[in-house]
Amino acid sequence: MPELVFAIPGDPERRTGGYLYDRRLSLELAALGWAVSPLRLPDGFPFPSPAELEETDRLLAGIPDGRLVMVDGLAFGAMPDIAVRHAGRLALVALVHHPLGYETGLEPDRAQAMIAAERSALAHARRVLVTSTTTRAALLDQFAVPASSIAVALPGTDPAPLAQGSGGDAPALLAVGSILPRKDFPALIEALRPWRDLPWTLTIGGSLLSDPKEAARLRHAIEASSLAERVELAGEVDTEQLATLLHQSDLFVSSSRYEGFGMALAEAVARALPVVAVAGGAVAEWMDSEAAMLVPPDHRDGLSKALGLALSDPERRARMREAALAARKRLPSWAETARTADALLHEAHP
Structure with missing residues (x-):
């Protein structure tokens, strides 16, 4: 051996x-x-x-x-x-x-x-x-x-059940990752700010203890954008909690400036979730372009525009989900x- x-x-x-x-x-x-x-x-x-x-x-x-x-x-x-x-x-x-x-x-x-x-x-x-x-x-x-x-x-990735979604009129957005500068969650909040008139909620699952300064920056961004009632900071989630969040979400979002691969994104695709993400690092090399709307790092207007399109167009999200259904078989x-x-x-x- x-x-x-x-x-x-x-x-x-x-x-x-x-x-x-x-x-x-x-x-x-x-x-x-x-x-x-x-x-x-x-x-x-x-x-x-x-x-x-x-x-x-x-x-x-x-x-x-x-x-x-x-x-x-x-x-x-x-x-x-x-x-x-x-x-x-x-x-x-x-x-x-x-x-x-x-x-x-x-x-x-x-x-x-x-x-x-x-x-x-x-x-x-x-x-x-x-x-x-x-x-x-x-x-x-x-x-x-x-x-x-x-x-x-x-x-x-492991075989996973298809996400059921929130079942409501307000799309449930999910982002996953430790609260670190590289993940740039405040940029995600800023990109969602123009779409306060649309119905949606956001859950961020990730440790708030890895970088207290960055966690404080994120909380400030949420308060400054008047989105406290829309955004939940779930903290670090275990395997079972993450599976539940993925199952009940309608759209996976990522503002990470650099990813060596992007395992949380792959978990979302494995459940046929449509994705809006910053294409930092390796994300664009494997992510199906029909299952996701990808924008370059430091293109905050582009991220906001992509989120607006996804939130306001259920048919677009449905097409992205169909593409993710096919893409998950290739993971x-x-x-x-x-x-x-x-x-x-x-x-x-x-």
């Missing part, structure tokens, strides 16, 4: 796309016969303290020579010196959801420093697993990772995700 140490920073039960991907990949690899040993790294990544880096170094030093170790990119790109020290004795594989320096809200100097650190760390990975062709292209162009070292394992399965990872891991450690 092949063995794999899977190193993930922080609480592995966190409900973000990256952590959900890691958990599911671990289960699917185990189903393929891998003995997966989880290794919890300190919480501070991608901005670790010196003490947290020292602890990470100690944890990796405790792994016997010759072992295959996959490190989640939230940590790998922020530990280049540690990667250098252990690359000679461990078979290191990096799992990159999206480059760390691409996170919204970073000061330019810090973003460039993070890109340089991740480029250095990736030079010491035997193989790199990524979650989209967009991330693959970024690693080829800006991080000098050889094409032969990269494999794309798109996030999978990859988690078994496909695991098979790609399995092949890459065997290459890294024959």
